[in-house]
Amino acid sequence: MTTDDKPTQAILSAHDVFSSSELDELCQRIISSGILGRSKHYGALLQYLVSCSGQNRQPKEIELATDVLGKADDYDVSADSSVRVYVHQLRKKLNAYYDQNELDAAHKLVIPKGSYSLAAIATTPIVKSSAFSLARFGVSNSLLFAVVVLLSANLLYMFGQRSEASRPPSQFAAAHPVWETVLGDDQPILLVMGDYYIFGELNANGNVARMVREFNVNSRSDLEDLQFSDIEHTENYLDLDLSYMPEGSAYALAKVVPLLQNSGKSVNITMMSDLTSADIRSNHIVYIGYISALDKLTSMTFAGSGLRIGRSYDELFNTKTAEYYTSDAGLPEEGDPFRDYGMFATFPASIDTQVVLISGMRDAGLMHTAQAVSNTLALDELVVSIDSDTDEALASFEALYEVFGVDRLNFDANLVYSNLLDAKQIWASPQASRLD
Numbered sequence: 329m330t331t332d333d334k335p336t337q338a339i340l341s342a343h344d345v346f347s348s349s350e351l352d353e354l355c356q357r358i359i360s361s362g363i364l365g366r367s368k369h370y371g372a373l374l375q376y377l378v379s380c381s382g383q384n385r386q387p388k389e390i391e392l393a394t395d396v397l398g399k400a401d402d403y404d405v406s407a408d409s410s411v412r413v414y415v416h417q418l419r420k421k422l423n424a425y426y427d428q429n430e431l432d433a434a435h436k437l438v439i440p441k442g443s444y445s446l447a448a449i450a451t452t453p454i455v456k457s458s459a460f461s462l463a464r465f466g467v468s469n470s471l472l473f474a475v476v477v478l479l480s481a482n483l484l485y486m487f488g489q490r491s492e493a494s495r496p497p498s499q500f501a502a503a504h505p506v507w508e509t510v511l512g513d514d515q516p517i518l519l520v521m522g523d524y525y526i527f528g529e530l531n532a533n534g535n536v537a538r539m540v541r542e543f544n545v546n547s548r549s550d551l552e553d554l555q556f557s558d559i560e561h562t563e564n565y566l567d568l569d570l571s572y573m574p575e576g577s578a579y580a581l582a583k584v585v586p587l588l589q590n591s592g593k594s595v596n597i598t599m600m601s602d603l604t605s606a607d608i609r610s611n612h613i614v615y616i617g618y619i620s621a622l623d624k625l626t627s628m629t630f631a632g633s634g635l636r637i638g639r640s641y642d643e644l645f646n647t648k649t650a651e652y653y654t655s656d657a658g659l660p661e662e663g664d665p666f667r668d669y670g671m672f673a674t675f676p677a678s679i680d681t682q683v684v685l686i687s688g689m690r691d692a693g694l695m696h697t698a699q700a701v702s703n704t705l706a707l708d709e710l711v712v713s714i715d716s717d718t719d720e721a722l723a724s725f726e727a728l729y730e731v732f733g734v735d736r737l738n739f740d741a742n743l744v745y746s747n748l749l750d751a752k753q754i755w756a757s758p759q760a761s762r763l764d
Contacts, residue, residue, distance in 0.1 A: 338450060341384075345435050345448035348382040354437060363425045370418055372396050377439070377446045386445040410505075413708040415444060502590035504707045509674060509682045509723045510612040511591040518607055519588070519597040520625075521581070522617015522687070523573050527551050528566040536566065547601050571601055573617065575736065576691030580616045580698035584686060587702050588614065600624065613683045618694065619644075619671060622687070629673060629685060632753035633726055635745075642689045644669065644728065646745065653728060653744070657690035657736070665734050670697035670741070672710070673726035675749050682723065692733035696741045700729065713746040724749040 342351060355378045364370035376396050380387045392411045393399040405411065419439040426436045435448040502511055510517060524541050525548075531537040545551050548567055555565055588595050598607065600615075600623050607613070608624075615625060620641030622629055630636060635653075636645045642655040657668040670693035673685040686701055688694030700706035714725050728745035731738050 339438070339440055340435075340448045340450075342381045342437060342446040342448045343384045346381075346437075351378045351381060351437075351446075357429075358422070358425050358437075361425060361429055363421050363428070364418075365421075369397060369414055370421060373414055373418055377444070381446045386443070389444060392444060410711060411444075413712050415439060416708070417712055499590050500704045501702045501707060502587045504704055505722050506674070506701070506707045506710060507587070507684075509676075510614065510684055511588070511593065514593070515680060516594040516596065516611050517588055517591075518611035518613055519581075519585070519595060520600055520603055520607075520613055520615045520617075521573055521577060521597065522615065522621030522623075523571040523599040523601050524621060525550070525601050526568055526570040526572060528568045530564050530566055536568070539568065539570070540565075571599060574691055574694065576688065576694040577616055579691075579695045580686060583698040583702045584614065584616060608677050608683075609681065612681050613677065615683065615685045615687065616694070616698065617687060619687050619689055622685070625683065625685070628675070628677065628683065628754050631755075632675070632724075632750035633673070634747040635671075635726065635728070644671070644689075653730070655689035655693065657692055657733065662735060665732060666692070668693040668696075668731045668733055668738070670694060670700070670729040670731050670738075671726065672697050672701055672729075673749070674722075675724045675726075675751050675754065677754075688731070691736045692738040693729065693731045696729055696731045696738040699738070700741075709743055710746065713743055714748055724751040 346354065355374055358364065358374065359371045364374070373392065373396050376387070376392065387395075389405045389411045390403060392415070393403045393405065394401060397410055397414070399410070419441075422437055422439065426433070430436075433451060435450055438447050438449055439445070440447050501507065525545055526539050526541055527545065528536040529538050529540050542554070545554055551565060551567055585595075596611075600617065600621055603613075603624055605624075613625070615622070618641070619637070626637075634647055636647055637643070638645045638652055638654065642658065644653045645651075646653070653669050655666075655668045657666045659666065668688060668690045670688040671685065672687075673683075675683055677683045686694070686697050688697055700710075710725075710727055711722065713727065714722075725746065725748050727743060727747075729741045730744045731741040733739050
């Protein structure tokens with residue numbers, strides 16, 4: 329073998345390598361291994377592809393949608409990526425199966441990229457020589473000519489796809505079903521930035537001694553309530569007409585605004601401290617900020633949620649598993665790694681309007697959430713994680729990311745929680761009526 333030679337693996341039809349009974353038995357072994365997880369769709373999808381392989385045919389995307397995922401006959405494959413997502417995930421699960429099982433198998437079952445059918449590859453790579461090596465072994469010029477023609481055709485195809493590939497990622501993300509609830513109609517969008525209300529504390533000379541942030545004081549009216557409840561110190565508090573936003577908000581804003589602009593809809597912006605009930609009723613709300621700054625949206629967010637705010641706003645509690653998700657992003661010294669959490673949620677606020685939350689406990693969590701919801705692959709991961717049979721589920725669910733970072737920056741993350749929201753609970757909760 330020369331230095332130009334590269335190992336490769338021949339892709340064969342699964343029907344040519346395995347008999348129907350062998351494929352059925354292999355399918356059952358894969359399902360029984362547990363590698364496909366709890367979702368019923370992966371096992372059903374694998375069995376369907378096995379059946380198609382036994383018939384020596386490749387199913388169409390619409391067939392997988394209707395026969396396996398239970399979609400309606402008028403399902404639009406161009407508007408919903410569910411089939412592609414499930415096939416992509418099943419491809420990875422098959423690879424994971426062979427990483428842990430049947431290590432001495434002569435062939436592995438795979439789903440080639442761009443295909444909806446099963447194939448087999450030999451576990452021992454074969455060697456293909458380069459064109460120069462082939463020529464030395466007496467391969468005819470006609471074969472070399474055919475190779476050149478195929479390569480040229482491939483290059484022409486790549487150039488033809490250049491305009492598609494040059495489209496900004498925000499255009500692809502804006503077309504994703506997760507964003508359909510706020511971008512797919514004529515309702516205006518109000519971008520709400522999670523700000524923190526700041527008031528002054530006066531010293532004995534009447535000068536501002538320090539600026540104060542209290543989580544239960546988020547507006548001028550809240551400050552007035554505080555003054556009335558603390559008569560002894562009422563003269564010590566001063567409205568400075570100030571608020572501030574976390575640094576991560578700027579990064580998140582840069583990720584989300586191009587996505588919203590692709591809709592061509594009217595997009596306005598306001599601070600959470602200025603948000604009113606009328607705003608929520610007449611606009612789709614896209615919130616960017618910390619979980620601790622949700623203010624008027626807090627009760628709506630957690631009314632039908634499987635999460636609760638823990639001992640602080642740097643902690644969430646999983647009501648089903650009794651697990652705590654706690655950020656330590658506010659503790660480490662400069663250069664030390666930390667763990668943070670980012671939260672995404674979407675739910676209807678009224679019969680006409682939708683709320684989308686892009687939030688985090690601290691900067692790293694917020695930044696990763698904004699990055700994820702502006703990326704089609706990450707959005708696909710969200711769709712698969714909720715594992716619902718209805719498109720309506722995309723209008724009401726929540727997800728939590730575990731984010732690893734250094735110096736307020738996000739470096740890596742895992743999707744650790746997702747859950748369908750019970751939207752009816754938003755108005756069933758007495759606290760939900762507090763939208764003043």
